Amino acid sequence: MGKSLFLTGDSGEGKTTLLFQCMKPFRAVTGGFYSQRLIDENGDTAGFRLASAKEEWEPIACYQEGLTNIFLRRMKEGMVSVPEVFQNEGRKLLSVHGDNKLILMDEIGGVELLIPEFMEAVHDCMKGPKPCIGVIKSRKNFAMMLSRHGCNSSASHLRDELEEAVLMNQDNQLLTFWRKDEDAVREKILKYLSEGI
Numbered sequence: 001m002g003k004s005l006f007l008t009g010d011s012g013e014g015k016t017t018l019l020f021q022c023m024k025p026f027r028a029v030t031g032g033f034y035s036q037r038l039i040d041e042n043g044d045t046a047g048f049r050l051a052s053a054k055e056e057w058e059p060i061a062c063y064q065e066g067l068t069n070i071f072l073r074r075m076k077e078g079m080v081s082v083p084e085v086f087q088n089e090g091r092k093l094l095s096v097h098g099d100n101k102l103i104l105m106d107e108i109g110g111v112e113l114l115i116p117e118f119m120e121a122v123h124d125c126m127k128g129p130k131p132c133i134g135v136i137k138s139r140k141n142f143a144m145m146l147s148r149h150g151c152n153s154s155a156s157h158l159r160d161e162l163e164e165a166v167l168m169n170q171d172n173q174l175l176t177f178w179r180k181d182e183d184a185v186r187e188k189i190l191k192y193l194s195e196g197i
Contacts, residue, residue, distance in 0.1 A: 008163075034104060038062070
């Protein structure tokens with residue numbers, strides 16, 4: 001069974017940036033996905049896209065017509081989710097491992113919690129032989145998401161169950177990231193990567 005390392009913490013602290021910096025030497029052997037924030041011409045969030053770890057790692061991109069795998073899109077009536085992205089592409093990104101030695105899951109803990117098929121693939125990866133690394137949405141960020149986007153509040157127990165699943169394996173690590181602790185967390189991530197790959 002592979003061991004996992006996940007970061008959690010407040011929005012804007014730099015969790016994804018730090019992960020991408022540490023993982024740069026391992027890009028060629030990394031599978032999985034990351035959530036790409038899409039911005040409009042004013043710099044406002046236009047949606048979120050499920051991006052393959054094999055793509056160029058750009059956590060923020062400009063929204064363009066024709067982009068695929070947008071799972072959350074700002075419309076006149078607010079944010080609208082597209083669960084099929086996780087049911088189809090998300091499951092595929094987590095099931096095709098090939099020569100990958102590491103599975104990236106950045107970020108888990110939002111609308112995808114309500115998609116059983118995708119969450120089953122997440123749990124299968126965490127139980128599988130390949131190490132997993134990523135970000136789990138913190139309780140605070142989850143609560144803010146609920147208030148901003150009116151998501152299903154019954155999913156909060158699913159977020160907690162995900163965190164508990166990570167902590168059930170004593171080889172796994174769930175690190176709370178604060179920018180002031182960046183050097184210490186970087187050291188733990190680099191150690192994890194050097195020992196696990």
